[in-house]
Amino acid sequence: MATPTLTKTASSRSWKVGVGEFFGNCRGVTSCPTLSSLVQYPARKGRARRLGLGSNHPVPAPVGVRTRVPGTGGHQGILPPLHEVLNALGSLISKGQLQTHLAASLTRSASGFEIAVVTAVVLGLLVAWYRSLDRFLNPLLEVFRNTAALALLPVFTLLLGIGEISKISIVAYAAFFPVLLNTIAGVRTMDPLLIRAARSLGLSNFRLFQKVILPSAVPTIFTGIRMAGTSSILVLIAAEMVGAKAGLGYLIVNSQMSFLIPDMYAGILTVSLLGLLVNYLLVAVERHFSRWRTAVGSQSL
Amino acid sequence: MTAPGYPAPKISLRHIGKEFTVRPTKENPQGSRLTALQDISLEVAAGEFLTLVGPSGSGKTTLLDILAGLTKPDNGQVLVDGKEVTGPGRDRAVVFQQYALFPWRTAAANVSFGLEGATGLDGRKLSRSQRAEKAREYLQLVGLAGFEERFPHELSGGMKQRVAIARSLAYEPDILLMDEPFAALDAQTREQLQDELLRIWRSTGKTIIFITHGIDEAVYLGQRVAVLSSRPGRLKQLVDIDLGDRDGDVDLRSGAAFVEHRHRVWSLLHEEVLRAQEAGHAKIQPDGSAPDETWDATPQTTHGKAA
Incomplete structure (x- = not known):
């Protein structure tokens, strides 16, 4: 399957170097997957399909890369055909390993995500409403917002250890800012007339938040929540790659280090599917809460 | 007078x-x-x-x-x-020029907005069905019976203002x-x-x-x-x-x-x-x-x- 040099590389060095070696090795080789070949241009489709048919792997676009290296055999281990990946996925599921890793990742990202959404929405409403709080917190928030979450991973690990708490915290941190900023924007752009109308009905501040400001900001807040959903998974996977004993990030990096390349791709595939699923669910929830919005191009006034 | x-x-x-x-x-x-x-x-x-x-x-x-x-x-x-x-x-109730309806609420829910937390004659809070009943009653008063479940963006300007008037009347201000x-x-x-x-x-x-x-x-x-x-x-x-x-x-x-x-x-x-x-x-x-x-x-x- 794999060439000895690559095995050595993968087992003796970090995974990043391994990937670098891989791309380095195939420099100058015409059949090597280059960045441009990862994108299937329409004009190339025909050729790719022909090659795909010829190489006995009728596979869709992402693994279409494989069709660019038919017959060479040298990279078989690094770019396994889809059926091998699916086989690996199947065996991971049947052994219950995938479920364990998925459960670990989901628990972490869901906890972090929930903490982030609740705190960011509350803080966002307060910051948008109380100008003095905004002036006080804004510089601080800007500094933190512009600090990449992963750059703080070592700090979180130092402060909170390598256990669950540090991972949940970094997910919460990464998911916090998109929700916060969109909540603030949602409140700031609301129609002041609606606040006057609600005030004229004698609503207290709390009721005003609950019944007018929050519902009117919901569509904007959801934009932030969707962004947060994506980044919470992204950051978690990266965090799990660095220091964890379970989780999809761990599965991916551990498979790579053990040179179980199909398992690695099975992990990556699961991450993609998880991302898509999360986004789909959030869009569905968003649609439910934003039914009242006039759709663009709708017939009504 | x-x-x-x-x-x-x-x-x-x-x-x-x-x-x-x-x-x-x-x-x-x-x-x-x-x-x-x-x-x-x-x-x-x-x-x-x-x-x-x-x-x-x-x-x-x-x-x-x-x-x-x-x-x-x-x-x-x-x-x-x-x-x-x-x-x-x-x-006192206010009716605004730009209607000021809550776009996420249906006509009926807009009308009952002022009734939420209001108390009825017996001193108890109005139940959901009592509020809906009142909303229906006042929408009928402004000639909008049958439009209870419409959202504001589905109504014309005149209809929106009728809903706004119904909302103002619903909690019975003097x-x-x-x-x-x-x-x-x-x-x-x-x-x-x-x-x-x-x-x-x-x-x-x-x-x-x-x-x-x-x-x-x-x-x-x-x-x-x-x-x-x-x-x-x-x-x-x-x-x-x-x-x-x-x-x-x-x-x-x-x-x-x-x-x-x-x-x-x-x-x-x-x-x-x-x-x-x-x-x-x-x-x-x-x-x-x-x-x-x-x-x-x-x-x-x-x-x-x-x-």
């Missing part, structure tokens, strides 16, 4: 004054104070329909905000049933404050809604203060028309309107009485409109800016003389 000398007026305004700080701009770095309302005293009887006209920038909306309790006057006080107004209250409610509607819809408003007023006996910039509308609807002067807004004159018997299909607007009253209000207003135009008055925005203002260094004295 007129208020003066009435033993207990529903609403009484006593020497109301309100000033605004104009936000500093490039041309006017210090900003300035301008008087929106000056010494307005007025009494409105229970069940009266009073219309309020004035040139643009005469502080009509400010006066309505003060009545609603959304703004505090700098001078004077507002009494409702002899008690001073200190904030918004359920005895007083209805209306800020140019029909200004954004087309002429036909406006006339239709004017007649419906009169019908509702007669059947419910509410006290209504109705702001408008339309002289016809003011004369047609009001038992009295209060004419405000140009800035600083003061009560220029109160005109009693008597159009005789309103019942029947007579075209009141072509009648001699209507034309005569209309002309009186028009002459009063016309002087003020001209004065306002000369002074370049414009609306003061809620944030305190007055976009068209061209102030010299001593705005107050200039306008004091003008008025």
Whole structure:
């Protein structure tokens, strides 16, 4: 399957170097997957399909890369055909390993995500409403917002250890800012007339938040929540790659280090599917809460 | 029907004054104070329909905000049933020009908005079904039976304003404050809604203060028309309107009485409109800016003389 040099590389060095070696090795080789070949241009489709048919792997676009290296055999281990990946996925599921890793990742990202959404929405409403709080917190928030979450991973690990708490915290941190900023924007752009109308009905501040400001900001807040959903998974996977004993990030990096390349791709595939699923669910929830919005191009006034 | 000398007026305004700080701009770095309302005293009887006209920038909306309790006057006080107004209250409802419906709520949910947390006759909170029942009842009153589940964006302008009126009536305030409610509607819809408003007023006996910039509308609807002067807004004159018997299909607007009253209000207003135009008055925005203002260094004295 794999060439000895690559095995050595993968087992003796970090995974990043391994990937670098891989791309380095195939420099100058015409059949090597280059960045441009990862994108299937329409004009190339025909050729790719022909090659795909010829190489006995009728596979869709992402693994279409494989069709660019038919017959060479040298990279078989690094770019396994889809059926091998699916086989690996199947065996991971049947052994219950995938479920364990998925459960670990989901628990972490869901906890972090929930903490982030609740705190960011509350803080966002307060910051948008109380100008003095905004002036006080804004510089601080800007500094933190512009600090990449992963750059703080070592700090979180130092402060909170390598256990669950540090991972949940970094997910919460990464998911916090998109929700916060969109909540603030949602409140700031609301129609002041609606606040006057609600005030004229004698609503207290709390009721005003609950019944007018929050519902009117919901569509904007959801934009932030969707962004947060994506980044919470992204950051978690990266965090799990660095220091964890379970989780999809761990599965991916551990498979790579053990040179179980199909398992690695099975992990990556699961991450993609998880991302898509999360986004789909959030869009569905968003649609439910934003039914009242006039759709663009709708017939009504 | 007129208020003066009435033993207990529903609403009484006593020497109301309100000033605004104009936000500093490039041309006017210090900003300035301008008087929106000056010494307005007025009494409105229970069940009266009073219309309020004035040139643009005469502080009509400010006066309505003060009545609603959304703004505090700098001078004077507002009494409702002899008690001073200190904030918004359920005895007064406001209908805005731009409807101000909550777009995420259906027509019925908009109408029942003011009922949430309200108590019924037995002192208990209204249940969901009781609120829905009331919403249906009031939507029917404004002629929108069957539109309960529509969202505001599915309704026409006239229908939206009907929902807004139903929302204001639903929690049964004594007083209805209306800020140019029909200004954004087309002429036909406006006339239709004017007649419906009169019908509702007669059947419910509410006290209504109705702001408008339309002289016809003011004369047609009001038992009295209060004419405000140009800035600083003061009560220029109160005109009693008597159009005789309103019942029947007579075209009141072509009648001699209507034309005569209309002309009186028009002459009063016309002087003020001209004065306002000369002074370049414009609306003061809620944030305190007055976009068209061209102030010299001593705005107050200039306008004091003008008025």
